Amino acid sequence: MNDLIDRRGLLRGASLLSGGLMLNAALPAWAQSGTGGLKPDMPTLSGEDIALKIGHSAFTVGGRTGHAITVNGTLPAPLIRLREGQNVRLAVTNTLDEDTSIHWHGLILPFQMDGVPGVSFPGIRPRETFTYEFPIKQSGTYWYHSHSGLQEQMGHYGPIIIDPAGADPVAYDREHVIVLSDWSFLHPHEIFRKLKAQGGYFNRQQQTLIDNAPMSAADRATWGRMRMDPTDISDVTGTTYTYLINGHGPGENWTGLFRPGERVRLRFINASAMTIFNVRIPGLPMTVVGSDGQYVRPVTVDEFQITVAETFDVIVAPTEDRAFTLVAESVDRSGMARGTLAPRAGMSAEVPPLRPRPTLTMKDMGMGGMDHSGMDHGDGAAMDHGSMKMRDKSKAPPGMTVGVGVESIASMPVDRTGDPGLGLEDVGHKVLTYRDLISLTPNPDTRAPTRTVELHLTGTMERFMWSFDGEKYSEGTEPIRFERNERVRVRLVNDSMMAHPIHLHGHFFEVVNGHTGNHPVKHTVNVLPGGIVDFDLTADAPGDWAFHCHLLLHMHAGMFRVVSVRPLEGEAA
Structure with missing residues (x-):
C-alpha cells in the first residue's frame, strides 16, 4: 500500500520515497485522466495501520519544476480512507532535515494526537517516527496537513474520507475528491519576506485613474487619504500562484468521469495556503449536502465560496452526454483552478474567462x-x-x-x-x-x-x-x-x-x-x-x-x- 507512484508522475529519475523503486516512465491512468471509478482512483491508504513518510520531492506544473515537501512522494498526499468506529495508528517518519508534524484537520481526537508543535506535542524530529493513534468518532470529508513552519504551502497536505458506520444519508453513484490548492515556485519564506516589506507586493490589479471600475473619483480619493487599496483582496495572487485541482494546473485538465444520469458526489477540500475560491460548474447546478464533514439539509446552488480549510460536499446529476468545466476562481479573480467532468477521458468544455476583479x-x-x-x-x-x-x-x-x-x-x-x-x-x-x-x-x-x-x-x-x-x-x-x-x-x-x-x-x-x-x-x-x-x-x-x-x-x-x-x-x- 505504501509503494505509491508519485501523484504527478514527475519525480523524473528520482527514487520513490515509499519503496526505493525507480520511477516508471509510464504515467498511471489516474494521473492522466483524473478519477473515473465509483471511488476515487488516487493513491489511497486505509486500515488500522498506516505508514506515512515526509520528504523532499520535485514537483512540475506548467512546464516548470520546483521543490516540494510531500507525504509518500505525492502532491497532494495520499487519500486516507477510514471508517467510523475503527481505531487507526499512523506512523509518520520524518526524512527532512527539519522538524515536521501532521494535524488531522477536523478530527475529534485526544489533544496529544492533534499534531501542533509546542501546543499538543513536541513535533517530529528529523529521522524520527511518531505514531498517532486514536479512535475514529465521526464520518465525512476532512484533510491533513503540516503544522510546522510553512511546509503546508510546499505540498504537505492531503485528503481524508471517513465512511459512516451505518447507512450514508447521502445517496450517490460515484464520487470524486477534489483538493483545491495554490502553488508557487517562490519559497514561502520569500513570499512572507516580500509581504513584510510591502503588503501589496503581489497585487497587480491596483486601480488607476483610467480604471473602469465602478468607483467615483471622490471615492477613489477617499480611499487614498485612508492609505487603503480597495483591490487588496488577496495577499498572494495569481502573479505567483498556480491554482491546482488534485495537483494539476489549469492547463492539464484534471478530469472526473461520470455516466449521464448518475448522482455524483464531489468532495471539495480547500487545502490552499492563502486562497479563497469561488466554485461553479457552468450549466450544472450543485446540491450542497455537507459542510466541514457534517451533513446539512440539501440546498441547490450555482456557485459557492469555499474559504481556506473548509470542505463542502455537493451532488451533481449530469444528464447530458457532454463535458462540463469545473471552475475554482480565486476570490480576487487573478487566476483559477480548472478541471472537467465528462463521460469520457479527453473531453473538455468551454473555459469561461476570468470575471472582472471585485473591489472592497x-x-x-x-x-x-x-x-x-x-x-x-x-x-x-x-x-x-x-x-x-x-x-x-x-x-x-x-x-x-x-x-x-x-x-x-x-x-x-x-x-x-x-x-x-x-x-x-x-x-x-x-x-x-x-x-x-x-x-x-x-x-x-x-x-x-x-x-x-x-x-x-x-x-x-x-x-x-x-x-x-x-x-x-x-x-x-x-x-x-x-x-x-x-x-x-x-x-x-x-x-x-x-x-x-x-x-x-x-x-x-x-x-x-x-x-x-x-x-x-x-x-x-x-x-x-x-x-x-x-x-x-x-x-x-x-x-x-x-x-x-x-x-x-x-x-x-x-x-x-x-x-x-x-x-x-x-x-x-
Whole structure:
C-alpha cells in the first residue's frame, strides 16, 4: 500500500520515497485522466495501520519544476480512507532535515494526537517516527496537513474520507475528491519576506485613474487619504500562484468521469495556503449536502465560496452526454483552478474567462450595511472618511492592544452570514451563503450559552501584521480558557479589510445563522471584512487546542491563540 507512484508522475529519475523503486516512465491512468471509478482512483491508504513518510520531492506544473515537501512522494498526499468506529495508528517518519508534524484537520481526537508543535506535542524530529493513534468518532470529508513552519504551502497536505458506520444519508453513484490548492515556485519564506516589506507586493490589479471600475473619483480619493487599496483582496495572487485541482494546473485538465444520469458526489477540500475560491460548474447546478464533514439539509446552488480549510460536499446529476468545466476562481479573480467532468477521458468544455476583479466597499471597511455611494448618510450630511481616526481607541473594546499592528477598528460591524462573499452579490445566479446551511440533525446541546467571549480580528496590510485583539501570539498571549463542558458563545469581529477563515482545533461549533436548533456545525468559519460571526461552542474536549486564522501567512505573522479546556481527565475540577 505504501509503494505509491508519485501523484504527478514527475519525480523524473528520482527514487520513490515509499519503496526505493525507480520511477516508471509510464504515467498511471489516474494521473492522466483524473478519477473515473465509483471511488476515487488516487493513491489511497486505509486500515488500522498506516505508514506515512515526509520528504523532499520535485514537483512540475506548467512546464516548470520546483521543490516540494510531500507525504509518500505525492502532491497532494495520499487519500486516507477510514471508517467510523475503527481505531487507526499512523506512523509518520520524518526524512527532512527539519522538524515536521501532521494535524488531522477536523478530527475529534485526544489533544496529544492533534499534531501542533509546542501546543499538543513536541513535533517530529528529523529521522524520527511518531505514531498517532486514536479512535475514529465521526464520518465525512476532512484533510491533513503540516503544522510546522510553512511546509503546508510546499505540498504537505492531503485528503481524508471517513465512511459512516451505518447507512450514508447521502445517496450517490460515484464520487470524486477534489483538493483545491495554490502553488508557487517562490519559497514561502520569500513570499512572507516580500509581504513584510510591502503588503501589496503581489497585487497587480491596483486601480488607476483610467480604471473602469465602478468607483467615483471622490471615492477613489477617499480611499487614498485612508492609505487603503480597495483591490487588496488577496495577499498572494495569481502573479505567483498556480491554482491546482488534485495537483494539476489549469492547463492539464484534471478530469472526473461520470455516466449521464448518475448522482455524483464531489468532495471539495480547500487545502490552499492563502486562497479563497469561488466554485461553479457552468450549466450544472450543485446540491450542497455537507459542510466541514457534517451533513446539512440539501440546498441547490450555482456557485459557492469555499474559504481556506473548509470542505463542502455537493451532488451533481449530469444528464447530458457532454463535458462540463469545473471552475475554482480565486476570490480576487487573478487566476483559477480548472478541471472537467465528462463521460469520457479527453473531453473538455468551454473555459469561461476570468470575471472582472471585485473591489472592497465601505461595508468591508466596517461601516455597516449602509449605501455609501456619494458619501452621504441620507440626511444630507456627507461623511468625511478621509478625516476618520482609523485607530480611534475609543472604538476599541477594553483590553485590546491598539498599536501599529491595528490598522482600523470597525465602527459598525454587521452580521454578514447572509452575504455570498466578495464579488458574488450580483452574479445573476444562486450563490451559497452561511444562512442557507441548516444542520440535517438537531444540534445536540440545547443549553443557552452562559457567557460571550468577544475576539477582534486585527491587522495591518501595510506592515503585514495580524493578530487577535491587537496581540500577536509571539508576544506571550494568555490562553483563552474554557471550563470543561461549558457552553459559550464566541463572537468574532473582523476589524480588518480582509476575510479571515478562523479554525478551532478539537471541536465543532454551531454557526449562529437564524436556524435555532439546527445551526450548521463547522470547524472553520470565514469572517468577512467588517463582519461579525457568532458561534456557540460546547467545550467538551479537555486539553490545549490551537485557534487561528487558516491563512497560513496570517497565522505565521501572529493570528494564533491557544484555547485551554480544563479540567483534564483525572484532574479535580
